[in-house]
Amino acid sequence: MVHPLWWDDAAPSPTPPELPARADVAVVGGGYTGLWTAYHLLREQPGIEVVVLEAEHVGFGASGRNGGWVSALFPVSGDALAARHGAPAAHAMLAALRESVEEIGRTTADEGVDAGYVRGGTLVLARGRAQEARARSEVAADARWGGGTRWLERDEALERLAAADRPGRTVLGATASPHCARV
Ligand SMILES: Cc1cc2nc3c(=O)[nH]c(=O)nc-3n(C[C@H](O)[C@H](O)[C@H](O)COP(=O)(O)OP(=O)(O)OC[C@H]3O[C@@H](n4cnc5c(N)ncnc54)[C@H](O)[C@@H]3O)c2cc1C
Known part of the structure; x- marks a missing residue:
């Protein structure tokens, strides 16, 4: 191993x-x-x-x-969770995921655990029109579940991350979620 x-x-x-x-x-x-x-x-x-x-x-x-990611990202959308388990359960689960990110920060601070906890959020760049369309629809879907993901236009995205443009792969913008830390 x-x-x-x-x-x-x-x-x-x-x-x-x-x-x-x-x-x-x-x-x-x-x-x-x-x-x-x-x-x-x-x-x-x-x-x-x-x-x-x-x-x-x-x-x-x-x-x-x-990987040391303390993240509320979940590979199933709120809509899919709700279709299977109902909207209240989906809301409760997504809220618990977000709360976990904060709880880990609080607990490591309270207990003096030197885990290098930094809550910088998650940034996902869109480098093509298809990615941008998907990213914008993720932002809209996340808003329905109180997720707080924002769409950043190119300039704001590049302020957060010094990403280089490549031929045919220009940074068009990014999604930014606050619910992620690293340890
Ligand atoms: C490569 C990789 C990257 C990942 N990245 C992330 C990430 O960035 N962020 C994130 O949140 N999650 C990540 N995960 C997932 C996360 O690490 C796991 O979900 C989590 O560690 C599971 O914890 P656990 O306590 O349930 O299991 P484990 O950490 O596997 O603990 C189980 C323990 O039980 C012990 N054990 C098993 N059987 C017995 C027995 N019979 N008697 C006594 N002891 C026993 C084992 O030795 C082990 O120490 C990642 C996982 C992997 C593999």
């Missing part, structure tokens, strides 16, 4: 403590899912004993090998 470069200067894993004979909750897997579960359990009920069981080391799976 590929060795992520950020493991090179990470602090060494602490020696695992001896397993307790019993726990109130045992979480299997020390990735994001397991660690957030343990974190919230302990915040809700600080008195309980929670054990995270990890077969390799914390972050061994996808959680330690990803």
